[in-house]
Amino acid sequence: MSGLNLIPPDLLARREARRLLRFWSWRIGASVLLLGGLFLLLHEVAADRFAEVEQISGRYDDLQGRLRSAEDLILERDRLAERRAVIDLIRDEHPADAFLFALGEALTPDSYLTFLELRRCAPAGEEAQSDPCRATLRIRGQAADHGRVGAILHGLSQAPRFADATLLSVQEPQRSGADRAVEFEITATLRESDE
Amino acid sequence: MSISAARRLLPVGRPGSAAAPSFLRGGQRSRLGIEIAGDSLRIAQHLRRGAAERWRCGELSLPSPTAAPAAAGRRARRAPATAGSRFRAGRATAVCTSPLIDVFPLNLERDDDAPVAQRVVEQARDRLDYPIEEAVLDFNLLPPAVQRPGDDDLTVLVYAAPRALIEHWVASLDHLNWYVDCLITPGCVLAPRIEHPLRDARHLVISIAGIATSLSVVQFGEVLLERILPWGEQGLLERLQAELDLSTAQSERLLQQSDPAATVQEILAPLFTELVQEADGCLAYCDAYFSPTTTTALLLVGSLAAHAALQRFLERELGLPRRDATQSLQLLGGEEIDPAFAAAACGALWEPEGEG
Numbered sequence: 001m002s003g004l005n006l007i008p009p010d011l012l013a014r015r016e017a018r019r020l021l022r023f024w025s026w027r028i029g030a031s032v033l034l035l036g037g038l039f040l041l042l043h044e045v046a047a048d049r050f051a052e053v054e055q056i057s058g059r060y061d062d063l064q065g066r067l068r069s070a071e072d073l074i075l076e077r078d079r080l081a082e083r084r085a086v087i088d089l090i091r092d093e094h095p096a097d098a099f100l101f102a103l104g105e106a107l108t109p110d111s112y113l114t115f116l117e118l119r120r121c122a123p124a125g126e127e128a129q130s131d132p133c134r135a136t137l138r139i140r141g142q143a144a145d146h147g148r149v150g151a152i153l154h155g156l157s158q159a160p161r162f163a164d165a166t167l168l169s170v171q172e173p174q175r176s177g178a179d180r181a182v183e184f185e186i187t188a189t190l191r192e193s194d195e
Numbered sequence: 196m197s198i199s200a201a202r203r204l205l206p207v208g209r210p211g212s213a214a215a216p217s218f219l220r221g222g223q224r225s226r227l228g229i230e231i232a233g234d235s236l237r238i239a240q241h242l243r244r245g246a247a248e249r250w251r252c253g254e255l256s257l258p259s260p261t262a263a264p265a266a267a268g269r270r271a272r273r274a275p276a277t278a279g280s281r282f283r284a285g286r287a288t289a290v291c292t293s294p295l296i297d298v299f300p301l302n303l304e305r306d307d308d309a310p311v312a313q314r315v316v317e318q319a320r321d322r323l324d325y326p327i328e329e330a331v332l333d334f335n336l337l338p339p340a341v342q343r344p345g346d347d348d349l350t351v352l353v354y355a356a357p358r359a360l361i362e363h364w365v366a367s368l369d370h371l372n373w374y375v376d377c378l379i380t381p382g383c384v385l386a387p388r389i390e391h392p393l394r395d396a397r398h399l400v401i402s403i404a405g406i407a408t409s410l411s412v413v414q415f416g417e418v419l420l421e422r423i424l425p426w427g428e429q430g431l432l433e434r435l436q437a438e439l440d441l442s443t444a445q446s447e448r449l450l451q452q453s454d455p456a457a458t459v460q461e462i463l464a465p466l467f468t469e470l471v472q473e474a475d476g477c478l479a480y481c482d483a484y485f486s487p488t489t490t491t492a493l494l495l496v497g498s499l500a501a502h503a504a505l506q507r508f509l510e511r512e513l514g515l516p517r518r519d520a521t522q523s524l525q526l527l528g529g530e531e532i533d534p535a536f537a538a539a540a541c542g543a544l545w546e547p548e549g550e551g
Contacts, residue, residue: 003548006291006356006378007365008331015365019374 106155115140228542232405239539292404294425382411403497500534
C-alpha cells in the first residue's frame with residue numbers, strides 16, 4: 001500500500017497532541033475527582049469516629065462525676081436508713097392507729113373528747129430509769145351522764161391496748177339547762193405486751 | 196504546505212503504531228472507512244467477533260456550517276454525531292472524492308541530486324491555480340514495472356488539495372468523534388484491493404460519489420493516473436430535476452432504477468459521454484506513457500454501480516469488459532458488501548504507513 005496521506009503532518013501532530021491532552025486531562029480529572037471523593041468519604045468516616053470518641057469521652061466524664069458523689073450517696077443512704085429505722089421503731093412500739101381505733105371503740109356514741117395527750121417514753125439508753133417506762137394516755141371529754149363515763153372507763157379497761165385505766169375526775173356542769181353533759185378525765189397506760 | 200517525504204521524517208508519536216503503548220492504540224476496535232463526497236458520508240466497518248465476521252455500513256449527512264443559525268446549527272451538528280455514534284472506532288480512513296483535489300503525474304530526471312520531494316514541490320508550484328503555501332501535497336512514486344522500456348525518468352503521481360478543505364473535513368470528522376489519521380482518494384484506496392488472475396492486468400476504476408466522480412487507472416496495485424470529475428450522483432439528480440421538472444425524491448427514485456426509460460438515458464447521456472471521454476483520455480495517456488498491457492477491465496463502484504444502463508453504456512463506449520466489483524475486490528469475510536460502499540470498505544481495511 002502506498003504511504004499517501006493528504007492530512008498534513010503538522011495537523012496530525014497537533015491533533016495527536018490535542019488527543020493526548022484530552023486523554024490525560026480526562027484521566028487526571030477523573031483521578032482528582034476520585035481522590036476528592038475518597039478524601040470526603042474518609043473525612044466523613046473520621047468525623048463520625050471523632051464524634052463517637054467525643055461522646056464516649058463525655059460519658060466517661062459523667063461516670064467519673066457520678067463516682068465522685070457515690071460516697072455522698074452512701075452517707076445519704078445511711079442517714080435515710082437511720083431515719084427509717086427510727087420511724088419504724090416508733091411505728092412498731094407505739095402503733096398510733098391501733099391505739100386510736102381502740103380508743104374509738106371504748107367511747108360511747110354520745111361522748112366526745114376535748115383533750116388528748118400521749119406521753120411517750122424517752123429512747124432507750126438516753127437516761128437510766130429504775131422503773132420501766134410506760135407510755136401513758138390522758139384524755140378529757142364530755143359524756144351524757146355518769147353512766148356513760150363509767151361505760152367509757154369500762155371500755156378502756158377492757159381494750160387490750162390499754163391498761164390501768166383510771167378515772168381522774170368527773171365534774172357536773174356548772175350551768176343549768178338542756179346541755180347537762182358530764183366532764184371527765186381518764187388516764188391509761190399503753191399495754192407493753194402488744195408491742 | 197507539506198509533502199510526504201517531510202511527513203515520513205517527522206517524529207510524530209502515532210498512538211496507533213506498534214511503538215505506542217497498548218492503551219493508546221484505540222483498543223481492539225477495527226478501523227472505520229469513511230467515504231466523503233461533499234456533505235454526505237458513506238461509512239463501513241469490518242467487525243469480527245470470534246469466527247463471525249460482518250460488515251457494518253451506513254450513510255449520514257454532515258450539516259452545512261453556514262446554512263443554519265447558531266442554535267439550530269448546534270442542534271444540526273449534534274444530530275450526525277448521534278447518528279454516527281453506532282460506529283465506534285479507534286481510527287478512521289477518509290476517502291475523499293472532491294474536484295478540489297488535483298491529481299497529476301510528473302516526470303523527474305533520475306540523475307538529479309536534489310531530493311524528490313523538493314523537485315515535486317518546484318514542479319507542482321506551476322500546476323496549481325492557488326498558492327502552493329495553501330496546499331497540501333503528497334505523491335506516489337510509481338513502480339518501475341509500469342514504466343516503458345528505456346524510460347529512465349522517475350514518474351510520480353502528485354496529489355494536491357487546499358489545506359483549508361482538508362482541515363474542514365478533519366474537523367468535521369473530529370466532531371463526530373472519528374479520529375481520521377489518513378485521507379486519500381478512491382483510486383488509492385481501491386487499487387491495492389483489486390484482484391485479477393493476470394498480474395499486469397490494468398483496470399479502469401470508476402467511483403461515482405455524491406458530488407464528484409473518480410476515474411483511476413490501476414495496475415500492479417498502484418494508481419497510474421486519477422482524474423476527479425466535478426459531478427457525481429448529485430449532478431445526475433440535478434440534471435434529471437432540471438430536464439423533467441421533478442422533485443428530489445422523484446429524481447432519486449428515477450436514478451435508482453436499474454434500467455430506466457430511454458428518455459432518462461438520453462438526459463443523462465451528456466454526462467455519461469463526458470465520463471467516457473475522460474476515461475478514454477486516461478487510458479490513452481497510460482497506454483502512451485506506461486508499459487503496454489494486454490488486458491484492461493472496467494470496475495464500476497459507488498452510487499451507480501448497479502445501474503444497468505450506465506454499465507451497458509460504458510462497456511459499449513469504452514469497449515472494455517466490466518468486472519463485478521464485489522468479486523474483484525479483495526475484501527475480508529462477512530456478507531457480500533454493496534458496491535456503493537466499496538471505497539469505504541477498502542478504507543476500513545487500509546493500513547496507513549507505519550501500521551500493519
